[in-house]
Amino acid sequence: MLAAALDTAKPGQVPPAPILALTNAVKLRGSPPLEFRLEIPSFIARAGEFIAVVGESGCGKSTLLDLLALISRPSDASGFMLADAECGSHDISALWRDGNERALSTLRARSVGYVLQTGGLLPFLTVGGNAELSLALAGRPLDRDRIRRLAENLGIEGQLRKKPYQLSGGQRQRAAILRALAHNPRIVLADEPTAAVDKTRAGAIVADFRRIAMIERTTVIMVTHDLTLVDDTADRRFGFRLATTAGGGTVSTCVALGA
Numbered sequence: 001m002l003a004a005a006l007d008t009a010k011p012g013q014v015p016p017a018p019i020l021a022l023t024n025a026v027k028l029r030g031s032p033p034l035e036f037r038l039e040i041p042s043f044i045a046r047a048g049e050f051i052a053v054v055g056e057s058g059c060g061k062s063t064l065l066d067l068l069a070l071i072s073r074p075s076d077a078s079g080f081m082l083a084d085a086e087c088g089s090h091d092i093s094a095l096w097r098d099g100n101e102r103a104l105s106t107l108r109a110r111s112v113g114y115v116l117q118t119g120g121l122l123p124f125l126t127v128g129g130n131a132e133l134s135l136a137l138a139g140r141p142l143d144r145d146r147i148r149r150l151a152e153n154l155g156i157e158g159q160l161r162k163k164p165y166q167l168s169g170g171q172r173q174r175a176a177i178l179r180a181l182a183h184n185p186r187i188v189l190a191d192e193p194t195a196a197v198d199k200t201r202a203g204a205i206v207a208d209f210r211r212i213a214m215i216e217r218t219t220v221i222m223v224t225h226d227l228t229l230v231d232d233t234a235d236r237r238f239g240f241r242l243a244t245t246a247g248g249g250t251v252s253t254c255v256a257l258g259a
């Protein structure tokens, strides 16, 4: 795995450059005294890594993903960088500070893919149509060969003409992964992508997801409450350390977990 390769890199070998780096970030939710405060001292992702974010309900996993997806603005951050294939590095803090919604939404569409717990596919489009829409929203030319190849790798090439309601739960999640990868984003954020399927199917889906992302050199950041699901898959893991403030609020600190 990539992390293992990095750990054993010979002196002088340069690890892949970060494509996403968030430093000394804070996100506040709610208001005192029952405020929720998520602290992220350092979250760095490199090309092709599969990173698991693990934690109990309410610890801030979705809050973290929304920050990384450029959907939600950090309350504070000393650094926030996203490297885009087309235009190089972007200072995301500056884009939020300047209210540059246009640049943020372009980056979101081009550089980020999202897999939701229950698929999040548009119900009125076919599986193929959902994937094609990702390319269109990212401003990329239609590439049916790419979509077919990804679908074959995910074992759903026979489902491309079906609508989401005509699929099984596992097929729907595979279709959501197809949609998230279709436009060749640098990063795919997956929020409990296998929550709706049984454990055996979940393991197979995560393994296929990891294999394809590695081929594509796409970074995957996957949220799960089940560490065993990503034990053999993840290059690195992040968790959350929770503390209660005197006023009854919560401080959750996102920390790297040991290998």
Ligand SMILES: Nc1ncnc2c1ncn2[C@@H]1O[C@H](COP(=O)(O)OP(=O)(O)OP(=O)(O)O)[C@@H](O)[C@H]1O
Pocket: 029, 030, 031, 036, 055, 056, 057, 058, 059, 060, 061, 062, 063, 064
């Ligand atoms: N709009 C809001 N106002 C105030 N607090 C909020 C708001 N939304 C979420 N929170 C609080 O923020 C904390 C983190 O929520 P978040 O959804 O990120 O947790 P999570 O780890 O993804 O949980 P789950 O696994 O249950 O989805 C929770 O304790 C929640 O109560």
